[in-house]
Amino acid sequence: MPLAPYPPRADRLTADHYNPVRVPPDVAALASVPDTLAPGSPAKVGILDLAFAVRGGRTELVERYQKTPLQIMRPLWIDPEQPGMSYVYIMATGAGVAQADRYRMDFRCGPDTQVHLTTQAATKIFRMEHDYASQRVHLSAEAGSYVEYLPDPLIPFRGSRFYQRTEVTVAPGATVVVADTLTAGRLARGERHAYRVLATDLHISRPDGTLLAIDTLRLVPGRRGGGVLGPAVFAGHDLVASLFAVTDRVPATVLADALHDALAGLGLLHGVSVLPRDCGAWVRVLDDSPIRIAGAQEAVRQAVRRLLTGRPAPDLRKP
Incomplete structure (x- = not known):
């Protein structure tokens, strides 16, 4: 099956393309016109479209469109065990995500492709006084x-307001591994849960629309019932990490056992x-040490x- 064509350049730069479709109420309530650059202004919209x-x-x-502040390094083939796998590092030209920023990333992975997507560094969400920032991620395999x-x-600074929606479409016979790590803030500064609101949605589905899994997170520190430190969220810890593996190569129970065995004895x-x-x-891990996470x-x-x-995965040598 050929890859779906890119939308025209003009369509990618419309607000409907990069703005989130459904904004959680806690985030939408903060929408406003900033006294700096408004959404859609130069350098406020980051677009990344990649096809493999x-x-x-x-x-x-085989196809690439990027608009600053989002960009990539050229693909690398650094895996001696799987020399055909393409490794791509996603970068942002700015120091972090600012108020009224709107990012969208699309990754289309064709039949039998092997792709590893990661970032060059942690994503910093800066302090905001107006509006909010958002990121849309669309991945199809x-x-x-x-x-x-x-x-x-993801590191939310004091006063930050951020919404991220990740939509993953997995065809039968494909394997997708998606992970994320959220921190309580700038831990070295003693900053914990000082952000205004942090919301994330993960939707995993089949190409025909069949829903496979949803993971929703709403963090509003200080709000009664917000529960950011509760047992179902951070449980009093500073970091929470999740990994979802969708595959039909092995039974789900066998995969879950492998994840459990990998963490046994680590004390997390x-x-x-x-x-x-x-x-x-899927697996979720909580701890206070970024190194252990x-x-x-x-x-x-x-x-x-x-x-x-x-086969094992190579050491990516990230600090």
Whole structure:
């Protein structure tokens, strides 16, 4: 099946393309016209559209459109165990996400592609006095593909307001591994849960629209019933990390057991479960140490890669 065509350039720059479709009420209530650059102004809209296909025995980036502040490094082929896998680092030319920023990223991975997507560094969400910032991520994986989307942690600064919606479309026969890490704030400064609102949505579905899984997070510190420190959210810790693996290469219970075994003995608070419709498994980990959280994420990534491909993942040498 050929990759779906890109939308025309003009369509990508319309507000309907980069603005979130449904904004949570806690975020929408903060919408306003900032006294700086308004949404849609130069440097306030970041667009990244990437398409991958197999060419000459390896996965190549066959289409690309980028608009500052979002951009990528050229793809790298650095995996000796899977030399055809394309590794792509996503970068932002600014220091972080500011008020009224609107980002959208689209990743289309064709049949039998092998793609690893990550960021160059943590995403910093700056203090905001007006409006909010948002990011839309759309990832599609076609049959036979193996795709990892593993961004670095999200760090919300004091007073920040941010909404992220990630939509993942997984065809039967494809494998997608999606992870995220949220911090309580600038921990080295002693800043914890000082942001105004942090909201995220993850939707995973089939190409025909069949819903596989939803993960929703709403964090509003200081609001009665906000519960950012409750057992279902941070549970008194400073970091929470999640990883979702959707695949039909192995039974969901086998995948869940592999995730559990990868974390056993690390001394971290965690939970593992199969996903609805037995489409895969997921894990959530909580701790106070960024180093231990990063180690746990790497342990489960390695476990998934070894189980599903029979090969280890390379060391990405991130600090």
